[in-house]
Structure formats: structure tokens, C-alpha cells
Amino acid sequence: MASPIASIVSAGISKFGVRDGIYGRELFAEAEKEAVDRCPNLDPQKDVQALFVGMMSESYEHQAHVAPLLLDWVGLLPKPAFRTEGACASSSVALRSALFSIASGIYDIVLVGGVEKMTHVSTTGVTEILAMASDFPFEQWHGISFPGIFGMMAVDHMHRYGTTEEQLAKVAVKNHEHGVLNAKAHFQKRITVSDVLSSQPVAWPLKLYDCCPRSDGASCIILTSPKIAKKFTDTPVNIIGSGHAQDTLSLAERENFSTMQVTKLASHQAYAMAKVTPQDIDVAEVHDCFTIAEIMAYEDLGFCKPGEGGKLIDEGQTHIGARIPINTSGGLKAKGHPVGATGVAQACEIFLQLTNQAGKRQVSDAKIGLTQNVGGAASTGLVHVYQRGD
């Protein structure tokens, strides 16, 4: 195993869901407060040196320039704050930027977070704002939505590998089962394969229950240099691998629509840095914005061979208690997907799992965790590998 790049000493997450009347900045304060309260040895005003925060779009709340705003709302003026944007991977980009700041020796203690407030905007309005992360002249201009992009990936995967709508549905069913165990999740409701198959079509073959919801929420972790982590907790979680890659904004310009090249490349980097293999991963949070995306993540992360993602879910190998539990939080599907919050929310779940604080959804004896987060049509992709540090 590799030496740690940085250590997570605490994590907090707001309740995800329809948070009517709660502003994005207030959601972020909720998440940050939980992270700080979980870390009594930290004096935020004295100890925290910077904030790195991910948020996708100014359009939801008519609010740009959110780095100083969010910093102010957690009482940390005048420290430096950085806002990153990578569509649905915005806060994973913030996390990687924060890792650089610590690895460089410039900072020892930083906050990393993400936020998005979406549910006050209509479904068609959210569809349009999210579509801004696709190519305007050659996708948006031709009526292609994000479900449409992932629908085209799903049709290709079904045609190429024989993946079925039932297999896609099983991903949603599993993540809803996990979401029932997470009080912070958007949905605590079991669904069945037939519920998914009979739900309204969104972008065939994807139906309503193949799609993650639009959600409000925020996430926050406290990241330190490994050498001082034990000042703040006896059980830090070390980040031992990080990978990041990019691909074309428009899906049409790729050779293969059944794979996310960014996930492959970022995971190869992260595995090599961490000196681990896919077989070493005990628990993972992956980017299931649509059910097909989780199937592709299984394959691109090396949890199974290309084309065998459908078989992996058929065999129940990714449930809590099975070989490789995936999306124990409920994933984007059931926990919810406030897009800017998602990357760091994945890191929060791995922190809880590796510190044995995941309650009813705890994976027994989890030592190594992984997060995989993509933005847009997997035009941005990041993978991080975590290790229990006690």
C-alpha cells in the first residue's frame, strides 16, 4: 500500500432531498457544521487555512461567485476560497485540488465541500441547466438532453453486450434498498424491478426510475496533511490514490459509447498511486446518475470484464454483504444528486464506512474504499482510493 497524500479527519453531509425554502448557502452551512461538530479538536477559525468547494451552475439560484459566499456563511472570512466546476464532478475536482494544496506543503488543514440547490426549478428547467454541461452547438442545439446522452450509451451497451432493461432496473432496486438504510438519503423507499420497468419513459430505454432525482444538498470534509491527522481523530481515513482524466464534451466524437474512458484512465492512475488492484476494494461509491452509468462503472473500474456489468448486478454481487458493496449510501439514485455536492458526498460515505460509523449499512471490516465521479457525458472523470488510517 502507498503512503497517504492527505487524510480525512471528519465529514458532514446535509439531509439530501427536496429542501424547500433552504438556500444553497444554508445547506452548505448544515454540512460544514456536522463535519466541524464531529471534530471537537479542530478550531475552524484558527486551524482551517482554505476552502475548496464545487458547485455546477449559477443558474439555479442566480448566484455566481460562491467561493467567498460559502466561506463567509461558515464564518471563515478572510481565508482563501476556491470554487471548481466540473459539472456533476465539481466537488471531486475540488477534492483533487485540495490534495494538491496539501501535497505541495502550502496548506495542512482545509475544508472541501460541494453544494447544489435544484428542486425549486421545474423539471424542464433543470433538464435545460444540466444540458449546459453537454456541447451546445452539436448536442443541446439538436434537442439532446442528459438522459438522452445516457440513453444513447444504454442503447449501445444493450446492442453490443445484450444488457437488458431488467438488469438496468436491478441497479435502481439495489440502490433504493441501500437508501432505506441512510437517513440522509433523498428516498427511503424500496422499489421493485416492475416499478422501474413500468415507470414513465424519459429517454428510452431509460425510464423515470433509471434516473437519479434532482436534489438539494451539500457535503463537507476536513482534510489534513497525514502527519497531523491524529491530532484531530484516532481514526483518520487516508487518501492514497487519485486519478483524473477528460474526454470530448460531445458523445458523438468518441469511438465507443459503451465505456467511460475517463473512468478507466482515472482508475488506472488511482490504483497505481495507491498500489492496489480492483480486487482490493472493500466498498465503493460510483456515479449512478442513470442506471447504465453504474453498469459501465463496474466494467471501467475493473470490478468485472467489459460487457459483464449486467451479470454482476444479476448475481447480486454489489449489494451490502456481497463481494463488492457499491453505493451503500443509496448512490445518486436514492441518496440524491445535488450535482455539486456529489463528489465530496461520496467521500463522506467512504469516510463513514472506513471508520465504522455507517450504522445499518456498515460493510463489515471495510479497509479500502473507492469513489468514482463523472461530469457531463463522462467528459470529466475522477477516481479516489481511500484507506483506513488507524
Place this chain on the structure above:
Amino acid sequence: MPDSSRQESKTVFNKDEAGTVLPTIQNFYNYCSERRLMGTRCVKCGALMCPPRAICRKCLSDKFQWVEFEGHGKLLTYTIIHFPPTQFQALAPYAVGIVKLQEGPQLSTMIKNVKVEEIRIGMPLHVDYETAIPKEWPRWARYFFKPE
């Protein structure tokens, strides 16, 4: 009195000092309003691009020649959109897909003049153009594909 609305709909190509049409996205759509599917060939490495780019992805050259594409291709993948972005609501459900042109490049497109249940991966398609040009930016004529 001059007809100002006609004046506005006149296609204006951005050109360099020598009068050569620049390899821009707007010029690609200007050609669409002339019912021509145009791309570019990299002068240095020969790579074909449709739509055009400012810099060749293969060799990083910025020298191109415009090339007219035949507009024939095969459908690689598709989906039927039932929940569209706001401005496409009146059209739903509609089909979109990715077409591989016979010359090689691939384009995203709406698929029209076909029953959605008859759409198949691999089906031959041909380009056509919308005649209506939007009044506000981006005043581009959309291309679309339909069965041969």
C-alpha cells in the same frame, strides 16, 4: 423601403484577410443554411473533421481546407426523448442519435421522417435541413437526418 428582415437572414461568412472562409462552427451552420454539409480536411495530416475545429486533434495544425460531405451515413446509436429541455417540449417524443458519415466523422442529430419503432442501429440515413432559422442567437439552420 429596404426589407430589413431579409437583410438579417443573409448568411455572413467569417473570412480571413485573403477571403478564405474560416473553419468555424458558425460557418458550418452557414453552409447548412445553403443545404450543404461541410467539414474540413487538415492540410498537414489529412484528418477529416465534421464539424470543423480550430486546431487539428491529431497533429495540432490550424490549416484546413473545406470539404463537402455527401451526407450519407449509418446510425450508430439512438434514444427516444420523452422529457426534453424546455425549448423542445412541443416536439416530444422525438428521436436523436449519432450518425457515422460514410467519409468517417460522426455527428449527433435528430432523426426525423421515421416511426420511432422502425429506428434500428445500422440503418442508412441521409442529411436534410430545417428551413426555419431562429430569430435570435444562434441563428443557425439545424441539420437533421432521415431514412434514405
